[in-house]
Amino acid sequence: MFKSQADRPVARRPWLSRWSDPDDTTLAVMLLAPAAILLGVMIVYPVSRLIYTSFLDLSLTSGLPARFAGLANFRQMPDDPVFWQATWNTVLITLITVPGSLVVGFALALLANLPFQVKWPVRLSLLIPWALPLSFAGLIFGWFFHSEYGVVNDVLGRIGLPRVIWFNSPRLAFAAICLAIIWKASSFMAMIILAGLQTIPRSLYEAADVDGAGRMRQFFEITLPLLKPTIVVALIFRTITALQTFDIPYMMTGGGPGTETATLAMYIHQNTVSFLDLGYGSALAVVMFGLSMLVTALYLRMIRGSGAAS
Structure with a gap:
């Protein structure tokens, strides 16, 4: 028998005890729940809605209600020459600008990492x-x-070379777009690589100097191996951004001449905003989303393989 009410053990509810004094698993759920809810609202729902719309025949110009069309929007793509042109342009921009921005960004990062007095x-x-x-x-x-009054043609005229109508030629227009993208993206790559360079201990280079290793040997045996994870992360972000290229070619050429410089993102914009064909535009967006996920999976597999090898 208990002598008083105070001596009686307090019956705690199991669910209350679990949340007031959580174990590791419960604490992890509590901390990750807000992020999971935010991801669900910001990513999972829009992507799910996009995939759902891609199976609909939904054109706002027709005045007809949306109806389920199955894979009709996706079957339309193989017979669409503009789709193939835009997809090829997107892949080509990715293949040119990602390595180009990596090389230029790496050089800029090495330059910024030099021991300047005023950095x-x-x-x-x-x-x-x-x-x-x-x-x-x-x-x-x-x-x-x-x-007529561009800087590039002005320089060409001053050195005695003929002026060029850049945006009338598909190849020249494409080259100009790639140069603009490399200039814009190389700074992003440089900042990420510079952050990686700052994490490499200086003692490794000092030990290499004592062992008689030259600058090139230090670069290939110390800098590059230690920067590999940083470079892969930079490549993931840059490749996904390249696959979604829209703003620069849209402002420079509008996809012209014809559709020679149109990208997949521009074609999606044209179908959804200009033509108001939300079904086909959503199907194109699903294809672009799939390409982005495929590239990300390949990079992650590369990281996993390098981690297992080390």
Whole structure:
């Protein structure tokens, strides 16, 4: 028998005890729940809605209600020459600008990592291209390559070379777009690689100097191996962004001449915003989303393989 009411054990409810004094699993659920809810609202629902719309025959110009069309929107793509042109342009931009921005960004990061007494002007010069809006960068390079009063043609005229109508030639227009994208994206790559360079211990280079290793040997045996995870992360972000290229070619050429410089994102915009064909535009967006996920999976497999090998 208990002598008093105070001596009686307090019966705690199991669910209350679990949340007031959580174990590791419950604590992890509590901490991750807000992020999971946010991801569900911001990512899972829009992507699910996009996939659902891709199976509908939904054109706002027809005046007809949406109806289920199955795979009809996806079957339309193989017979659509603009789809193949835009997809090829997107892949080609990715294949050109991702390695180009990596090489230029790596060089800029190595330059910014040199022991300058005053480092902020160099690092600020890396930040400015990245901070510019994409549409503004496309507008700037559109003026640079203008056939009549662009900077590039002015320089060509001053050195005695003929002026070029850049945006009338598919190859020249495509080259101008790739140059603009590399200039814009290389600063992003440089900042990520510079952050990776800052994490490499200086003692490794000092030990290599004592062992008689030259600069090139230090670069290939210390810098590159230790920067590999940083480079892969930078490549993931840059490749996904390249697959979604829209602003710069849209501002520079509008996809012209014809559809020679149109990207998949521009074609999606044309179908959904200009033609109001939400079903087909959503199907195109699903294809672009699938390409982005495929590339991300390949990079992650590369990281996993390198981690297992090490």
